[in-house]
Amino acid sequence: MARTKILLDEKDMPRQWYNLAADLPSPPPPPLGPDGKPITPDMLAPVFPMNLIEQEVSTDRWIDIPEEILEMLTLWRPSPLYRAKRLEQHLGTPARIYYKNEGVSPPGSHKPNTAIPQAWYNKQFGIKRLTTETGAGQWGSALAFACALVGLECKVYMVRISFDQKPYRRLMMETWGATCVPSPSAETNAGRAILKEKPDTPGSLGIAISEAIEAAVTDPSGKTRYSLGSVLNHVLLHQTIIGLETKKQLKKAGEKKVDAVIGCCGGGSNFAGLAFPFVADKIHGADIAIIPVEPTSCPTMTRAPYAYDHGDTARMTPLLPMHSLGHGFVPPPIHAGGLRYHGMAPLVSRVIVEGLAEPRAYDQLKCYEAAVLWARTEGFISAPETSHAIAAAIDEAVKAKEEGKEKVIVFNWSGHGLMDLTGYDAFFRGKLVDFPLPEEELQKSIASMKGFPKPEMPRRKK
Numbered sequence: 001m002a003r004t005k006i007l008l009d010e011k012d013m014p015r016q017w018y019n020l021a022a023d024l025p026s027p028p029p030p031p032l033g034p035d036g037k038p039i040t041p042d043m044l045a046p047v048f049p050m051n052l053i054e055q056e057v058s059t060d061r062w063i064d065i066p067e068e069i070l071e072m073l074t075l076w077r078p079s080p081l082y083r084a085k086r087l088e089q090h091l092g093t094p095a096r097i098y099y100k101n102e103g104v105s106p107p108g109s110h111k112p113n114t115a116i117p118q119a120w121y122n123k124q125f126g127i128k129r130l131t132t133e134t135g136a137g138q139w140g141s142a143l144a145f146a147c148a149l150v151g152l153e154c155k156v157y158m159v160r161i162s163f164d165q166k167p168y169r170r171l172m173m174e175t176w177g178a179t180c181v182p183s184p185s186a187e188t189n190a191g192r193a194i195l196k197e198k199p200d201t202p203g204s205l206g207i208a209i210s211e212a213i214e215a216a217v218t219d220p221s222g223k224t225r226y227s228l229g230s231v232l233n234h235v236l237l238h239q240t241i242i243g244l245e246t247k248k249q250l251k252k253a254g255e256k257k258v259d260a261v262i263g264c265c266g267g268g269s270n271f272a273g274l275a276f277p278f279v280a281d282k283i284h285g286a287d288i289a290i291i292p293v294e295p296t297s298c299p300t301m302t303r304a305p306y307a308y309d310h311g312d313t314a315r316m317t318p319l320l321p322m323h324s325l326g327h328g329f330v331p332p333p334i335h336a337g338g339l340r341y342h343g344m345a346p347l348v349s350r351v352i353v354e355g356l357a358e359p360r361a362y363d364q365l366k367c368y369e370a371a372v373l374w375a376r377t378e379g380f381i382s383a384p385e386t387s388h389a390i391a392a393a394i395d396e397a398v399k400a401k402e403e404g405k406e407k408v409i410v411f412n413w414s415g416h417g418l419m420d421l422t423g424y425d426a427f428f429r430g431k432l433v434d435f436p437l438p439e440e441e442l443q444k445s446i447a448s449m450k451g452f453p454k455p456e457m458p459r460r461k462k
């Protein structure tokens with residue numbers, strides 16, 4: 001009988017994170033400051049502690065994971081790799097479908113893989129309090145959990161639409177000792193300005209990021225820093241523990257070759273965490289389809305330009321080289337709150353412009369259909385974000401059936417949806433609709449980047 005779960009011992013946990021920046025064919029262009037010049041690490045110091053800034057700019061291939069962090073990660077790591085045998089049977093596919101179950105962490109997603117190190121490095125640096133934003137509530141609850149373990153205060157600005165849709169996430173954050181307010185809030189200049197213009201706004205990650213950064217940099221004690229749950233290099237770095245474990249587990253399962261690696265993409269962290277160790281193989285000649293998946297309502301990778309843009313709405317962050325729909329973009333209120341971000345991680349964006357990944361976009365209804373089929377075959381109830389990866393894995397498995405090929409498909413099951421059942425409710429009641437982004441809206445939104453510098457493209461495009 002083929003195994004359902006491929007498990008690793010705690011002693012087999014990776015001891016180092018993998019940094020893709022060391023292996024990319026061309027390095028991502030640098031972030032730019034307000035004067036259009038590359039920013040220096042010092043300029044980030046009011047926002048992040050220097051030990052994390054060092055990781056942000058590092059081009060070392062391997063970075064040691066401190067023992068104390070590993071010890072905290074063992075609360076749920078190594079996470080199990082599952083074989084989706086029941087789904088395979090249902091689809092009648094010759095493909096073998098594997099999924100990395102990141103929903104086993106206490107908050108229920110991959111997010112604590114970086115929340116724990118971020119809280120730990122801040123504490124080491126003498127910081128007392130972290131601020132952050134959250135979309136779906138997964139990141140906010142992960143940071144609240146990490147701050148409880150490490151011993152830091154935590155303040156979370158939660159995108160209003162999710163705050164209203166997901167009251168239980170706020171309660172989780174409060175249980176771990178954090179404070180959570182809806183964004184835009186009246187507590188910051190950025191929030192007040194937006195509320196004045198659009199009092200009924202559903203909010204966006206871009207707005208919530210502006211509020212959280214403002215709250216950190218204006219703390220007169222100097223003991224508050226900001227923490228970001230995705231997008232940045234050090235966040236993606238911390239998530240690579242997922243892909244490194246997966247490689248060991250696939251070997252244990254007897255797999256010699258992987259054909260497709262899939263992850264859903266909001267800011268890019270769970271996708272990168274699974275995929276980057278495989279992207280390294282692809283750079284060195286392996287034939288692997290690397291597939292990041294996004295919603296059609298927020299088509300950052302599939303329709304937005306690779307450009308320099310701000311990571312937040314109030315333009316407080318440096319200009320980052322990334323696929324962006326424009327910093328003012330407010331996505332439609334789909335239930336996958338964590339995928340409603342206007343930008344994409346610079347490293348993921350670079351992987352795409354290098355021709356190393358093939359992004360695709362799916363409609364919300366297709367993803368819910370996939371998530372319901374998943375629940376009725378594999379049992380687990382998925383986060384709405386994760387359902388995008390499931391839909392792509394199903395498409396790949398069906399393609400393998402049509403081609404009669406025994407493919408190996410691996411995807412990141414980034415989180416459970418037990419706090420997201422209102423989306424399932426809307427789906428079952430026929431109240432859910434698709435929101436493909438109209439072209440005129442896209443054009444209007446990307447116009448906000450007019451006049452910004454253009455990032456250099458790789459010279460050699462595959």
Ligand SMILES: Cc1ncc(COP(=O)(O)O)c(C=O)c1O
Binds near residue numbers: 109139231267271338
């Ligand atoms: C379960 C889950 N998956 C995926 C994402 C998307 O984020 P990222 O692209 O950084 O993995 C989120 C974000 O909130 C999430 O909660």
